[in-house]
Amino acid sequence: MKKGLKLEKNWFYSFCIALSVVGIAYILITGVSEMQGNQEYPYAMKGMLILIFFLAWVGVHFLALLSARLGIKEKLSKKSKLIFGLETVYVLLILIFAFIMRVAVIIELPMKPASDYKTYYEIAVMMKKGILQEKGEGYCNYIAMFPHIAGYCYILKNIFVLFGTSVWNGQMANVFFSLGTVFFVYRIARKLGGKIAGIVALTGSAFWPSQILYINMLAAEYSFSFFLFLSVLLFLHLVMDYDSTTKNGISGILLHILLGCLIAITAAIRPMALILLIAILLFLIPQKMSLPGIPINSISIWVRFLAKGWLRGLLILASYMVVSGIITTDIELLINKSVPSFSQSFGYNLLVGLNNDASGGWNEEDSKFLYDNLERTGSPIEAQTACRDEAFQRLVSNPNMLFNLFIKKYELLWGNDNYGSDWNLAFLKEQNELTQTRADFLYKVKSENQIVYLVFILFSFLTLIYLLKKQANGVYVLILIYLGTAAMHLMVESQNRYHFHAIPVLIILGSVGVAFIFDNAIIFVESSDVERQRKEKQMIRQEAVLKKFEMEEHKAIEERYKNMTNSFDMKSAITNGNVTVTVSEIYAKSNNEENSNDIVYVAPAMPAPATPEPAPAATGNKAIEPPDVEQNVGIIDQEEQKSNNLDKVADKKESENKMADESLLSLILELEEIAETGKIVKKPKDKIQHKNSDGGLEEILDKIREIEKRQDNMLEGFTIIKHDIEHVKRIAADLDQREKEDNV
Known part of the structure; x- marks a missing residue:
């Protein structure tokens, strides 16, 4: 209201x-x-x-x-x-x-x-x-x-x-x-x-x-x-x-x-x-x-x-x-x-209503009872009172029939x-x-x-x-x-x-x-409508969260990839100034004349440390003798030969790294597909590289073992390259020292 x-x-x-x-x-x-x-x-x-x-x-x-x-x-x-x-x-x-x-x-x-x-x-x-x-x-x-x-x-x-x-x-x-x-x-x-x-x-x-x-x-x-x-x-x-x-x-x-x-x-x-x-x-x-x-x-x-x-x-x-x-x-x-x-x-109506034989409707018997009492008493009030008393007698004489009568009367009143x-x-x-x-x-x-x-x-x-x-x-x-x-x-x-x-x-x-x-x-x-809008907003939020999750997952995959390969890009390190290689002017000039179009990559191979030559002792006013030029040229030739060998090793390692990268990338894509779909995709037999694989899962495990083996090889190669670089640095430092002494 x-x-x-x-x-x-x-x-x-x-x-x-x-x-x-x-x-x-x-x-x-x-x-x-x-x-x-x-x-x-x-x-x-x-x-x-x-x-x-x-x-x-x-x-x-x-x-x-x-x-x-x-x-x-x-x-x-x-x-x-x-x-x-x-x-x-x-x-x-x-x-x-x-x-x-x-x-x-x-x-x-x-x-x-x-x-x-x-x-x-x-x-x-x-x-x-x-x-x-x-x-x-x-x-x-x-x-x-x-x-x-x-x-x-x-x-x-x-x-x-x-x-x-x-x-x-x-x-x-x-x-x-x-x-x-x-x-x-x-x-x-x-x-x-x-x-x-x-x-x-x-x-x-x-x-x-x-x-x-x-x-x-x-x-x-x-x-x-x-x-x-x-x-x-x-x-x-x-x-x-x-x-x-x-x-x-x-x-x-x-x-x-x-x-x-x-x-x-x-x-x-x-x-x-x-x-x-x-x-x-x-x-x-x-x-x-x-x-x-x-x-x-x-x-x-x-x-x-x-x-x-x-x-x-x-x-x-x-x-x-x-x-x-x-x-x-x-x-x-x-x-x-x-x-x-x-x-x-209500006396007469109550009397009629409690008449079980007439189903509570008008009947001749009760009507006659009313008018007989009216004629006997001459009073309508007395006639109604007599009907009321008779109705009470019916009520108490057979109370068991009441429920049945009530249901019958209800159906007659409301049934149609x-x-x-x-x-x-x-x-x-x-x-x-x-x-x-x-x-x-x-x-x-x-x-x-x-x-x-x-x-x-x-x-x-x-x-x-x-x-x-x-x-x-x-x-x-x-x-x-x-x-x-x-x-x-x-x-x-x-x-x-x-x-x-x-x-x-x-x-x-x-x-x-x-x-x-x-x-x-x-x-x-x-x-x-409100529920639909709520679901739409929820889907947008879920898509945003999923997109963010995918980006973070890609970043995590890249990080895992880097951690798994442990590769070292010497060229990028030298270009970015993270590594500095210094050689003598004569070595650099000779190297430029003979290999002007080559790019030198230093491969890791740790040789036995070279025995440094003893520095000439200073003796009073005695003149310092000029260095032996032929001896220096021989040393430079040996260093150039080592450098060329290191270049070949570096090229080979780079090729192996590239192959490993491609194989790892392919594996990562396969793993992502398995994570999203929950199914292992079987490749055609001509593309399976392992003869003894028993299904998609065995193939993936073989690949993981192969990659782990490659990682060990790359780590070993990286260690060799690291020692070779340190050796080259020492040689370059010796050459610079000798050049300064010659100038003096």
């Missing part, structure tokens, strides 16, 4: 919802089991009904998901004026079509008042003429025993006064009350479930087959439903729209009084309105409204009054009692007799919705108005009506399941009406048509369930 009375879940709320789930589920089971096909295919209709359930379920969910995916609700919310206009036009069109269909039934299925409907008509005519006490003594006794009869008769009497005495005018009054009920059902569903629920409820109630077919009966159900759902709409307005910030507290008080008066008027038509009064009190008493956080004296006294649910309930009950008392007095003046109290007036067709078939046949065409039409509509009834029962069941999980909802008051109707008719007289006023309750419940499906579809689509 908005900011009005906040309905909180409690144990009683949960109990009522759970009990309703069981009751509605039983109606579904009973309804499906009672579906009858033709004699040739008796079970085909049941299978068809289950298929319709499935299609209705899937269809509503598909439309809900499609609407949510297209964002229709969000788009329409931006065009509120246009949507309001379209909704208004749709409501008017539906009401016009509903009016046409109801008038067509009155014309095509002409019905004269009979049974209880004839009683209503004749009493209304006598009331109009003012001769009820004079010529209607029997009717006065009847009203004294069942005071609610006077309520609908009073409505008919005023219609006859305004428009003339005729069955047609009474039937047109039914059309007016029926269309008013359709509109109230639309407004209630819209208030509880939004536009979608309102549209579904409007359409369902406007074209409900049994309530259209029953329109030609002068029955009290239409006026009773009109005032009942007007009262429900007013109640929801009071608890949902009157909050702590309202500035019209006094109007709220007056509307609560009006609500009590409306319920009293409704109860004057049919006493079942007491169910609504009890439901409202159960709804209000535990609730309270939060007041704004300001000094209490700054809040209107009327708002403070409305903040307490029990005070609201007390106000409604008080106004009901006052108006009900006035109506009772008026009825007593009308018939000039005293009427039984509330507890006494065929009263519209059944009553027309019965009375038209009695009045010789039942043609074959009319009979075929009524039987066809009877089957279709049962399908519509059970489909709405299905969605009502879904609504109750949602209510078990969701927050408390104002639809709770309608659930209490359903439970009250079911509970009361377990005890008192029961007929299939007595659930007439509960059909709009089921329509509203089913419509709210459809709205819940659409709302859940929006939540599902939004959460799916």
Whole structure:
């Protein structure tokens, strides 16, 4: 709810919802089991009904998901004026079509008042003429025993006064009350479930087959439903729209009084309105409204009054009692007799309801018992009291039969919705108005009506399941009406048509369930989009992490490769200045003349250290003898020959290193492929270099052993090259020293 009375879940709320789930589920089971096909295919209709359930379920969910995916609700919310206009036009069109269909039934299925409907008509005519006490003594006794009869008769009497005495005018009054009920059902569903629920409820109630077919009966159900759902709409307005910030507290008080008066008027038509009064009190008493956080004296006294649910309930009950008392007095003046109290007036109905042989329905035995006691005592009150006492005797004499009787009566009341067709078939046949065409039409509509009834029962069941999980909802008051109707008719007289006023309750419940499906579809689509975006972001992060991991893995492979090879690039070291090779000018000149186009690479080969020549001793002023040039040239020639040999060794080692690099690189690629795929790729036999390999793994192990062997060889060669380089450095240093001495 908005900011009005906040309905909180409690144990009683949960109990009522759970009990309703069981009751509605039983109606579904009973309804499906009672579906009858033709004699040739008796079970085909049941299978068809289950298929319709499935299609209705899937269809509503598909439309809900499609609407949510297209964002229709969000788009329409931006065009509120246009949507309001379209909704208004749709409501008017539906009401016009509903009016046409109801008038067509009155014309095509002409019905004269009979049974209880004839009683209503004749009493209304006598009331109009003012001769009820004079010529209607029997009717006065009847009203004294069942005071609610006077309520609908009073409505008919005023219609006859305004428009003339005729069955047609009474039937047109039914059309007016029926269309008013359709509109109230639309407004209630819209208030509880939004536009979608309102549209579904409007359409369902406007074209409900049994309530259209029953329109030609002068029955009290239409006026009773009109005032009942007007009262429900007013109640929801009071608890949902009157909050702590309202500035019209006094109007709220007056509307609560009006609500009590409306319920009293409704109860004057049919006493079942007491169910609504009890439901409202159960709804209000535990609730309270939060007041704004300001000094209490700054809040209107009327708002403070409305903040307490029990005070609201007390106000409604008080106004009901006052108006009900006035109506009772008026009825007593009308018939000039005293009427039984509330507890006494249910005696006959309780007696009939506990008749196991008649399945809790009207029967000749109990009717005779009532009128015998009326004749014996001369008092309607005494007659009702006698019926009540007899009912208690039945109750205590055979308590074991109660459960079986209750289940039987529940099935009779809720198992189908065929009263519209059944009553027309019965009375038209009695009045010789039942043609074959009319009979075929009524039987066809009877089957279709049962399908519509059970489909709405299905969605009502879904609504109750949602209510078990969701927050408390104002639809709770309608659930209490359903439970009250079911509970009361377990005890008192029961007929299939007595659930007439509960059909709009089921329509509203089913419509709210459809709205819940659409709302859940929006939540599902939004959460799916959020989840999809989250997964996309997660995939991007995973790809980034994987890419980073691959880069680090490649770097690690390169490092492992360098560590495994232990190679030393002398040329790069010399180029980068990490290693410096120095030779004498004569050696460099001779080397350039003979090998001007060669690039010298020093290969590691550690020769035995050369014995340095002793430096000439300095002897006083004795002149230093020039060095032996021929000897120097010989030394240089020997060094050049060694250098050439080292170049060859270096070239060979470089070739071997290159081959090892290629082999290692190929192995690394194979290892990476095995790590990624988890499979060992088998190479063709002509590419396998090891004859004794037993599969891909053995081949890889052989290669690793070969590489390890090559690494050992390269390490040994590197050591030799390192010693050779050091030897060359020493020779170059000796040559530089000798050159300096020669210059000196």
